[in-house]
Amino acid sequence: MTAAARGDWRAVHDEAMRRIGAREWKPGALIPAETALAEEFGCARATVGRAMRELAAAGLIERRRKAGTRVAERPVRHARLAIPLIREEIEAAGAAYSYALLGAEERAAPPPVRARFGEARLLHSAAIHFAGGAPAVLEERWINLDLMPGAAEPGLFETESANEWLVRHAPFAGGEMAVSSEAAEAAEAAALGVAPGAPLLAVERLTRGPEGPVTLARLAHAPGRRMRLEL
Amino acid sequence: MTAAARGDWRAVHDEAMRRIGAREWKPGALIPAETALAEEFGCARATVGRAMRELAAAGLIERRRKAGTRVAERPVRHARLAIPLIREEIEAAGAAYSYALLGAEERAAPPPVRARFGEARLLHSAAIHFAGGAPAVLEERWINLDLMPGAAEPGLFETESANEWLVRHAPFAGGEMAVSSEAAEAAEAAALGVAPGAPLLAVERLTRGPEGPVTLARLAHAPGRRMRLEL
DNA sequence: AAGTGGTCTAGACCACAAT
DNA sequence: TTGTGGTCTAGACCACTTA
Numbered sequence A, B: 001m002t003a004a005a006r007g008d009w010r011a012v013h014d015e016a017m018r019r020i021g022a023r024e025w026k027p028g029a030l031i032p033a034e035t036a037l038a039e040e041f042g043c044a045r046a047t048v049g050r051a052m053r054e055l056a057a058a059g060l061i062e063r064r065r066k067a068g069t070r071v072a073e074r075p076v077r078h079a080r081l082a083i084p085l086i087r088e089e090i091e092a093a094g095a096a097y098s099y100a101l102l103g104a105e106e107r108a109a110p111p112p113v114r115a116r117f118g119e120a121r122l123l124h125s126a127a128i129h130f131a132g133g134a135p136a137v138l139e140e141r142w143i144n145l146d147l148m149p150g151a152a153e154p155g156l157f158e159t160e161s162a163n164e165w166l167v168r169h170a171p172f173a174g175g176e177m178a179v180s181s182e183a184a185e186a187a188e189a190a191a192l193g194v195a196p197g198a199p200l201l202a203v204e205r206l207t208r209g210p211e212g213p214v215t216l217a218r219l220a221h222a223p224g225r226r227m228r229l230e231l
Numbered sequence C: 001a002a003g004t005g006g007t008c009t010a011g012a013c014c015a016c017a018a019t
Numbered sequence D: 001t002t003g004t005g006g007t008c009t010a011g012a013c014c015a016c017t018t019a
Helices: A009-021 A034-041 A045-057 A086-092 A111-117 A162-169 A186-192 B009-021 B034-041 B045-057 B086-092 B111-117 B162-169 B186-192
Strands: A061-064 A068-071 A078-082 A097-106 A122-131 A134-144 A174-183 A199-209 A212-221 A226-230 B061-064 B068-071 B078-082 B097-106 B122-131 B134-144 B174-183 B199-209 B212-221 B226-230
Touching: A009 A034, A009 A045, A034 A045, A045 A061, A086 A097, A086 A122, A086 A134, A111 A134, A111 A212, A134 A162, A134 A186, A162 A212, A174 B174, A199 A226, A199 B199, B009 B034, B009 B045, B034 B045, B045 B061, B086 B097, B086 B122, B086 B134, B111 B134, B111 B212, B134 B162, B134 B186, B162 B212, B199 B226
Parallel strands: none
Antiparallel strands: A061 A068, A078 A226, A078 B078, A097 A122, A122 A134, A134 A212, A174 A199, A174 B199, A174 B226, A199 A212, A199 B174, A226 B174, B061 B068, B078 B226, B097 B122, B122 B134, B134 B212, B174 B199, B199 B212
């Protein structure tokens, strides 16, 4: 048929991407219906549908029944961020990883935390992750004991970080993350061995299971650490 | 059939998620083949395949021909970050947006930049984005003139930010992003109206088109600004 | 009312990799 | 060699939304 080799959804996908990139299909413009494209490419409608579904998932097109398919005005570019265990991240950088628990106890949470968890019983924990003996990340965490009663077991986080235990035991259904830059407060600075006011990369992450919020963590990364994403 | 309503890939998907979350299918364990699941759920193999494809894309399972499908040892959770235009981000926060170009000229780039672009001719631009009259983001950018010759037109970025122009005119094929926390240098501090050493959220983004790297931008966000992601 | 995307089916063939 | 996922097809029906 055309430039696209026939009979492969990937070929349709790539040709559509090319047309969008080359502005043969302009932003906001309607593109031909699946049946028309299937005829053009000499393939089944389902094959075109598969290609278009991938493009829609990537945010390059917007599809609506009856209204048809349009090229996105502004391609919603999704960064894909693989969330690594801190241990793996540090070991991948070639440094020796170690970990120290500062404390773990059931505790009443301040209002901003309560706002996320409602009336649930909460375990509070604090820990430091070291890279090559130097403090790298300070972790403060709240865990929903109503959903994760096993987390209350004494000594559980002495050797394994709460993060790793949760990854293996907590169901995952979604969450939110916020990244900001903050000046180190006195306690943080002391724990991380940096000057007060030093710029920390603060990552706050709320993880939800199917039955509600499971854990809220705040990771304060020492100056110089970076977070990498792929687009 | 089972708890899953028949004839819907979403039902298969949800039931599989439930079994993974409930550890009926344990991390690392092999799960039944598509044909077996299709029989169990009373649907076509393609329907099971669709459900499994989504789970694999979400990182919950790993699939290999002949070897079968396994529950991922550690669910690769990837954040999906919609990258907004700075203008939209500021307007969404309810503040008035404005923009000032500090300069745009063809210029020889320092080695770290050359390393990304090779021998290409490069346009350098600098600009500030304001929120409600206050400096919010300082933008420094390099644009590949070999791929985007239109960017060299004088006065182009006077009223529209380079970011918005590029989003509308540059093909997009991928990229990388790195986030870090940095102390404001003197020039940055002055431009943003903050004290030297204030913690800035630095976002460096390299955007690639199908023919090579298109633009490298460094956005320095004023203290207090946050970057939000969904998991 | 009608046109579009969304999904399902039953069957088929292929690609890959473990055996 | 063989079992598994990956893809394609031709047709069908449904769901949604615009006109």
